[in-house]
Amino acid sequence: MTRERYDELVADGLKQIAAQGQIQLRLGDYTLEIEPMNPHGGGQASPDADWMSVRDSLALYAEDLDITVSTLLDHRWVASRWPKPHRQDDVSYSVHKALAAIQDEAERYARILHPASA
Template identity: 60%
Template sequence: MTTMIGKVTQERYEQLVADGLEQLAVQGRTQLLLGDLALEIEPISQRGGSHAGPGEEPFGVWQTLAQYAEDLDMPLATLLDNRWVASRWPKERRQHRVPYVVHMALAAIADEDVRFAKILDPPWHEKSKTHRWTQDAAKREVGQRG
C-alpha cells in the first residue's frame, strides 16, 4: 500500500520538501544579496558595534537606508537585518545549503573564527538522521529560545 502524506504519496512529498528547501535557499541568497547592496550604500560603522541600531550610527545612515528600503518597497527592519547578517558573513564564508535563518542566528557569535567554524559543524538532526542546521538548533547554539 502506498504511504500518503496529506493528499500526496510519500515519494511526491519528499520531492516537494526538496523543492521547498531549494526555494528557501534561493530566498536566503536573495536576502544576503540585499544585505550586500545595503552594505555598499552604507557600510556598518565600527563605532556602532556588531549590530548597530538607531542612535549608534549617524542619523544620515538611517535616512539613506530608510529611503533605499522605501524604494525597494520593503520594511526597513528587514533591510537592516539583511545588512547586518551580510556584514557578519563575507561571501566566501556563506554556506549556500544552510538556510538564511541559520546564518542570521549564528551571526550573533561575536568571534568570527568561532562563527565561521560553527556553521561548518552542524549538530545531529534526529528526524533526518544527518548532521544539519535548523533554525531552532542555531538559536539554541547562541542561547536564544526557539
C-alpha cells in the same frame, strides 16, 4: 497525493527556502554597498557632501524595494558578519543570522561548518 509528488514538493520547497536565504544575503550586500558598516557612532560626512543618515538612506532604499527598513538593516548586519567566502549555501539564512551574534570571527566561521557544537 502520491508520496512521489509529496517528495517533489518538499525538495522544491527546500530549494525555494535556500534561494530566499541567498536573496536575503544579497540584499544585505547591496545595502552594505549603499551604507558600509562603520564603527559605533559612524563617520562624519565632509562639510560639502550631501548628507543623509544611514537610516535615512536605507529607508529610501527599503521604500523603493517595498520592504521595511528594519528588515533591510537586519539583512545588512547579517551580511556584514558573513563575508561571501564564509557563507554556506546549504545552511539557512536563519542559521547564518543566529550565528552572526558570535563576536569571535574564527568561532563564528567554525560554528557554521559544525552547527552541532553550537
